[in-house]
Amino acid sequence: MENEVTLLATSAMGLEAIVKREVKQLGYEPKVDNGKIMFNAPLSGIPRANLWLRTADRVKLVVGESRIESFAELYDWIYSLPWEQYIPEDGKFPVIGKSHQSKLFSVSDCQAITKKAIVDRLKLKYGIAHRMPETGALYRVEITLLKDMATVTLDTSGVGLHKRGYRVATGEAPLKETLAAALVLLTNWRGEDILVDPMCGSGTILIEAALIGQNIAPGFNRNFAAEEWPFIGEKLWNEAFKEAEDLAKYDQKLAIYGSDIDHRMVEMSKQNAAEIGLYDVISWKQMQLKDLRIKEPNGYLISNPPYGERLKDREYVESLYQTLGDIMRNHPSWSVYILTSHKQFERLYGKKATKRRKLFNGFIETQYYQYFGKKA
Numbered sequence: 316m317e318n319e320v321t322l323l324a325t326s327a328m329g330l331e332a333i334v335k336r337e338v339k340q341l342g343y344e345p346k347v348d349n350g351k352i353m354f355n356a357p358l359s360g361i362p363r364a365n366l367w368l369r370t371a372d373r374v375k376l377v378v379g380e381s382r383i384e385s386f387a388e389l390y391d392w393i394y395s396l397p398w399e400q401y402i403p404e405d406g407k408f409p410v411i412g413k414s415h416q417s418k419l420f421s422v423s424d425c426q427a428i429t430k431k432a433i434v435d436r437l438k439l440k441y442g443i444a445h446r447m448p449e450t451g452a453l454y455r456v457e458i459t460l461l462k463d464m465a466t467v468t469l470d471t472s473g474v475g476l477h478k479r480g481y482r483v484a485t486g487e488a489p490l491k492e493t494l495a496a497a498l499v500l501l502t503n504w505r506g507e508d509i510l511v512d513p514m515c516g517s518g519t520i521l522i523e524a525a526l527i528g529q530n531i532a533p534g535f536n537r538n539f540a541a542e543e544w545p546f547i548g549e550k551l552w553n554e555a556f557k558e559a560e561d562l563a564k565y566d567q568k569l570a571i572y573g574s575d576i577d578h579r580m581v582e583m584s585k586q587n588a589a590e591i592g593l594y595d596v597i598s599w600k601q602m603q604l605k606d607l608r609i610k611e612p613n614g615y616l617i618s619n620p621p622y623g624e625r626l627k628d629r630e631y632v633e634s635l636y637q638t639l640g641d642i643m644r645n646h647p648s649w650s651v652y653i654l655t656s657h658k659q660f661e662r663l664y665g666k667k668a669t670k671r672r673k674l675f676n677g678f679i680e681t682q683y684y685q686y687f688g689k690k691a
């Protein structure tokens with residue numbers, strides 16, 4: 316097994332630049348190509364990237380890349396790759412696929428051929444005459460074709476990286492943890508200043524902020540598919556978890572406040588925070604936005620308010636945005652960050668954003684309105 320591997324971090328559309336920055340911070344040199352963030356790393360990069368990347372969906376190990384224009388080429392190329400270096404005799408390896416603007420557009424055929432080529436090679440290498448057992452650890456293979464360039468990967472993450480292991484309860488429209496982390500990383504808040512989400516729902520933004528503020532690896536409370544892979548081994552995982560433990564600043568004091576009009580949401584936030592050991596780090600209370608009182612300068616307000624997508628909610632949401640604008644007008648030293656799909660947000664809030672950025676909340680196209688405060 317070579318010690319250097321090529322990894323691919325996948326992310327939601329719009330978050331690529333943030334994932335790239337995170338990969339760089341881990342000490343690797345990322346390249347972005349067609350929305351894919353690729354980087355070379357020693358084997359220890361697999362545990363480290365899975366543990367630390369806050370905004371990536373998954374970390375995949377690139378087994379090969381090649382230009383492929385026919386099924387015969389696909390079979391020969393997949394067969395030529397050193398699968399036995401990765402997948403042991405009992406490994407389970409379902410194959411999924413994607414194809415975009417390529418001659419081989421039948422995804423099911425690409426999957427079947429990829430599977431057959433891997434099975435044929437592994438049977439030969441392991442001297443298996445009959446069916447492969449596939450009773451062991453999971454090695455999810457993905458074959459993707461983009462403009463005839465094929466990439467075949469193994470998914471090292473298992474469950475998507477947004478599953479941090481703390482979400483025991485959610486409200487109606489919870490943010491994905493990866494997007495919530497991105498919302499925080501797109502601000503200059505790094506833990507020193509006060510941070511408020513006055514429409515916190517199940518608390519995702521603030522919990523992600525607390526993890527960032529205390530430098531806690533987001534994957535610290537979960538498992539990953541590649542923990543079961545013998546070619547990586549327990550030692551590298553233990554070292555990565557140890558590194559994360561050493562770097563966490565559990566004693567770092569943070570001033571993080573969450574509130575919501577709905578007391579059930581506040582309870583959920585508390586439960587979620589408690590699940591990850593942040594119960595005492597964040598202050599929660601049931602409160603309406605209009606009762607928000609700001610006493611200190613230079614704070615940050617980050618929120619994902621209701622969008623008013625349903626007609627019956629429109630009027631309510633519009634007056635909510637006006638209320639927010641009325642409150643924040645009196646606090647010019649505060650920076651305000653709002654994610655919404657409502658096209659008239661700036662008009663209702665009463666001010667043009669310093670900056671805006673298109674982001675997708677699931678399938679909903681939203682803008683991230685960013686108002687930079689003038690430090691007092």
Ligand SMILES: C[S@@+](CC[C@H](N)C(=O)[O-])C[C@H]1O[C@@H](n2cnc3c(N)ncnc32)[C@H](O)[C@@H]1O
Nearest residue numbers: 489490514515516517519575576603604619621
């Ligand atoms: C889109 S959800 C926030 C979801 C949250 N980011 C999460 O990840 O769970 C919007 C929240 O705004 C709250 N809300 C609506 N009107 C409010 C008001 N007037 N004051 C405070 N909170 C309000 C709702 O109860 C809801 O929990």
